[in-house]
Amino acid sequence: EWYSGPYYVIIMDRQARVVWYYAVPDNRVSMFPQLSLDGTHLVFDASTAYFSSASDPYLHRLSLDFAYDERVDVDRLIYGFTEVEGGGFIRDYGGWGSYALVEQSVDGELRTIWDCDPWLSQRVKGNSVCYTNAVNYSPQTNTILWSLPYHDTVVEIDRDSGEVVRVFGEISPTHDTVPSSALFDFQHYPCWTPEGTLLASMHI
DSSP: OTTOOOOEEEEEOTTOOEEEEEEOOTTOBOOOOEEOTTSSSEEEEEBOTTOTTSOOOEEEEEOTTSSSEEEEEOTTOOSOEEEOGGGOEEEEEEETTEEEEEEEOTTOOEEEEEEHHHHHHTTOSSOOOOOOSOEEEETTTTEEEEEEGGGTEEEEEETTTOOEEEEEETTOSSOOOSSGGGSOSSOEEEEEOTTSOEEEEOOO
C-alpha cells in the first residue's frame, strides 16, 4: 500500500540469510541504510516524507549491539543523504516545489550548497520538480551526485562552490549518450566506483 510500511533495516550474508534486522518506527521510510565512515555502526534514514502527520524526520546512528544509539534531527529531509568527515551530513532539504542541497554540521547548522529549483526551471518546462532519490558525496572528487529520476538525469555539484560540474542524462547540455537508447530511465543511487565509473541502477 504505497509506502506505508512497515520498514526494516536488514543485514544479510552472501547466502541471503538475515543475520540482523531493525524495525523502523511506524510511519517512517528508510531507504538508504549505510555503514558509517569509521565502520563502527549503521546510519539510516527515518524519513516522514510520505506521512505529513508524523513527527519530524531524523537520521539514526545505531551499532549492531545497540550500545550506540543516536538520533540526529534533519528538518525537511526527503530521501537523500550521505555522511561526511567530522560527523556531519550532506543531504537534501525541501518538499514538493522546493529542493536544495545542504551540508549539516554536527551542531545542526545548515549551509546551502546548491538550489536545484532555479537551475532546473531554466532547463525544462512543465514538470520541473527537483525531487531527488539520491545524494552521494565523493571525497575523491569533492563533488556530490544529485539524482533527478523524473528527468532521467544526474547532476554533479562541487561541494565547496556549489557549481554544477557535469550533467549526465536526458537534459545534459554537455554529454551525449551513445547509443541514445542507453539513457537513464528513472535511475537510483548513482555513485562513482573506485575506478571512476558512474554506476546507477535503473529501469530497462
